[in-house]
Amino acid sequence: MKQIIDFIPLIVFFVLYKMYDIYVATGALIVASALQIVLLYVLYKKVEKMQLITFVMVAIFGSMTLILHDADFIKWKVTIVYVVLALALAISHLMGKSAIKSMLGKELELPNQVWNKITWAWVVFFALCAALNVYVAFHLSQDIWVNFKVFGLLAATLLFTLLTGVYIYKYLPKDNKVE
Known part of the structure; x- marks a missing residue:
């Protein structure tokens, strides 16, 4: 189950990129990554350090992508x-x-x-x-x-x-x- 949860943000990013564009996909990636962290914590009462680091980087670089439209x-x-x-x-x-x-x-x-x-x-x-x-x-x-x-x-x-x-x-x- 955990491995499936790990792929959810990537799948969301890919599908929304193909349906819309990089900016919609990036916004959805940020949201999906945040929900992934919450879901992992709720289900397993633990979130790996690398998942937190990745989420922070998605949030920072994704936000920069959206704000600067780059x-x-x-x-x-x-x-x-x-x-x-x-x-x-x-x-x-x-x-x-x-x-x-x-x-x-x-x-x-x-x-x-x-x-x-x-x-x-x-x-x-x-x-x-x-x-x-x-x-x-x-x-x-x-x-x-x-x-x-x-x-x-x-x-x-x-x-x-x-x-x-x-x-x-x-x-x-x-x-x-x-x-």
Whole structure:
């Protein structure tokens, strides 16, 4: 259920962009993101830090998009989210508290060098997504950017998650592997 709730603002943005324009879609994205936070809190009594950070960024950059009537601001939000993710993973790892290991380490027992490789792979992935978003957002049409944001980045993230799972599987202790 939580995963479905996570996609609601993105779906609302995409549908309203296709029906109207970037400004209607951006306004709806702000509202949908706020409702998402409320719904997550009501259902789970908890909201993840990254969801709050993303909401604040949607509210700030979305409001700037609407007030200044300039779609470039909402395009930058995507890049900044990926940069924040890359930096958060890198900094937490360098401080000796790998965020990925903290999230998954309770369920998975892996050697430290595997956690290190996974962390740096995700740092590079997020940095590449940020750079690619800048290129697509500011060198291609707005329609291409919206499709890229909604489908391209989502597909890339799902694929990278799958590849990470395949990589992890090789290092699982024999008794943890599903045969």
